[in-house]
Amino acid sequence: GAGVSQTPSNKVTEKGKYVELRCDPISGHTALYWYRQSLGQGPEFLIYFQGTGAADDSGLPNDRFFAVRPEGSVSTLKIQRTERGDSAVYLCASSSDRGQGYTFGSGTRLTVV
């Protein structure tokens, strides 16, 4: 597609529930990233995929967070047993092999009540 697409744009869930956030990167982009942005803060790195494999998952805060990219295109960020502190905007980005910065999606605004 023309840009990075994230769905849903908004998600409200109850504490303790499981959520999945989807990212559809720019066609042909091999690198895909997930970031989390809290109010008044810059985005914080979560995980980076090169192709199907997670090249760097050092930003995942704990084992409740997991992400997959099974076919090297669409990625899903999965959060188990959500907590109120997980409320944030989850941003996905993709880039080509040439690097030179990413293209971000508009994000999924997750609210845990």
Next chain:
Amino acid sequence: QKEVEQDPGPLSVPEGAIVSLNCTYSNSAFQYFMWYRQYSRKGPELLMYTYSSGNKEDGRFTAQVDKSSKYISLFIRDSQPSDSATYLCARGGAGANSKLTFGKGITLSVRP
């Protein structure tokens, strides 16, 4: 010390003013520096990308990296109300596709 520190805001300027936005970073090993612009309820949009030191100009925008002082700057000339947004500085890692570390961002308002 945070890896990327950004001047606190918010910042309000009249239309046509020259705006200077600044960041400092702590690790001199990194080579890639970026400025992103973020409108409300949108994802960050890449404005400027620089590698190593020096200046880079694109229209009304100039990005400057001073590696000796670990300083990153973005200058906006002839600022417009449409420039009103949050500006985020970021530094990259060892490779072009490595993770980015962002500053907190500064919100700019350009008054007509």
